[in-house]
Amino acid sequence: MSFLSELKQNIRQSGKVTYEFIAVNVGLFLLFNILFIFERLLFRTGILADFYHDYLFLPGSLDVLITRPWTIITYMFLHAGLFHILFNMLFLFWFGLLLEEYLGRKKIISLYFLGGITGGLLYIISYNIFPYLRDQLEFAFLVGASASVMAILVACATLLPDYTFFLLLLGPVKLKYIALVLVIFDFLSIAGSNPGGMIAHLGGALFGFVFIKQLRKGNDWSQPFIKVVGGLGSVFKRRPPLKVKYSNKDRKNSSPRPVSQQDEIDAILDKISKSGYESLTAEEKNKLFRASGKD
Template identity: 55%
Template sequence: MIGASAAVTAIIVAAATLLPDYTFMLILLGPVKIKWIAAVVVLLSIAGISGSNIGGNLAHLAGALLGFVFIKQLKAGRDLGRPVQAVGSWFSNLFNRRPAMRASSTRRPEPVVTAATGAGPARKPVNQQLQDEIDLILDKISRSGYESLSKEEKQKLFKASQQ
C-alpha cells in the first residue's frame, strides 16, 4: 500500500492528458472535468512538499510526470509499457509450458492444364487425394473445433499423423 498513491496520481494525470475534457459527477460538486481534478492533485502535492511527508509528495509529482510522459509518448507511437508486458509474458510462459499448436498445410499448387497442351483433366494421385481430405478436416477443426469431427474423420486424421 505504501507508494500506491504515486501510481494513482500517475493514472489520474495520464487520464487527464489523454481525455482532458472527460467529466465526472462528484458528490456535492457536480460535474467536474478530469483536467481540474488532476490539477488539484498536483497542486496539493506541490503544496505538501514543505510538510512532513516530503518523500511522498515528491513521489506523487514523479508519478504525475510519468503519467504525462507515458501518454505523450503513446500518442507519438511509442508504447513505454511494451517492455513491461514482454517481461510479464515471459514469466507467464515460464510457468505455463504449453506447446504452441500450429496447423500447416503442405498443399502444393496444381499444375495448370491448358487446351494447347492437349491434356485432359488428370486424376489426382492417391497421396494428393488423402492430403485434400486431411486439409478439409483441418479446415473443419479451425471452423468448429475438434469435437465437431465424426469418428471416421478423427480416425483419418490420426492415421495421417502416424505417416
C-alpha cells in the first residue's frame, strides 16, 4: 500500500472531519505549488499563478465577485505561503479535534464553512464602505482558512472556556484567554499591513461565538446548512425507485419516533462550560458521545 493510500485510509478510519479539512488544505497547497514550480522552470511563465489568484481568491470588489461567486468557498481552502498554512493547520488540528469530540462532524463542517463565509462577507463589506479600504479595492483579494479556523477556535473557547492548554514557556493557559488574546491581536492588527485579513478573522470569530450561544438556546444553525448541502448533493445522485408497503400489523407494532434530546444535551454543555468536562457523570459523558456521533 502506498503512503498516500495508507494516509487516506487512516483519515477515513478516524472518522474525524477535522483531519479531512487539513488533508484538503495541505493537498491543494502542495498541488498548486508543485505546478507553479514546474511551470516556472519549464515555461518561464506565471499563467497558472495568475489564474490561481484571479479566479480562486475572494475579491473585495463586488463587480468582480459577481463574475466569480464560487470564490466565497474556494478562498478558504487556499493559502499564500508556508507559514500561512502551517499556523492555520496547527490551530485547526488543536481546536478542531477538541471541538469535534463534543459537537461532532456536522457542526464542525458548518462552523468551517459558515465561519469562512461570514469572514469573507465582512471583508467584502469593509472594502466597500470604509474610505481607507475602498482606495485599495482594486487590489483587494482574500485567501486562507483563517476565518474558518477562528470560528472553530472561538466556538471551542465559548463552549469550553476553562479547558487548559500547556503552552511552551507559559505553562497552563485556559482556552478563553488564548482566544481573547488572538481576537485582541487581530483587532489591533487592522491598523497594520493586512487590515482586510484581520477583519475577516474577526468575522469568523464572531460567528463562532454566536453559533455556540445560539446552540445553548436550542437553535442549531448547523441543521439548515447541512440540509442545504445534503440537498445539493442529492441532486447529483441517482437513486433507484423505492417501494414500501405497510400492513396493518406493521402499523400497530411500529414504535413512535424518539423524542429530541437537544435540551438534555444543552444542559450537559452548560455543565461543561461552568464546571469542566471532568464534572460530568459517566452517563452524561456517554450521552454526549452518542450525540456527537449523530451530529
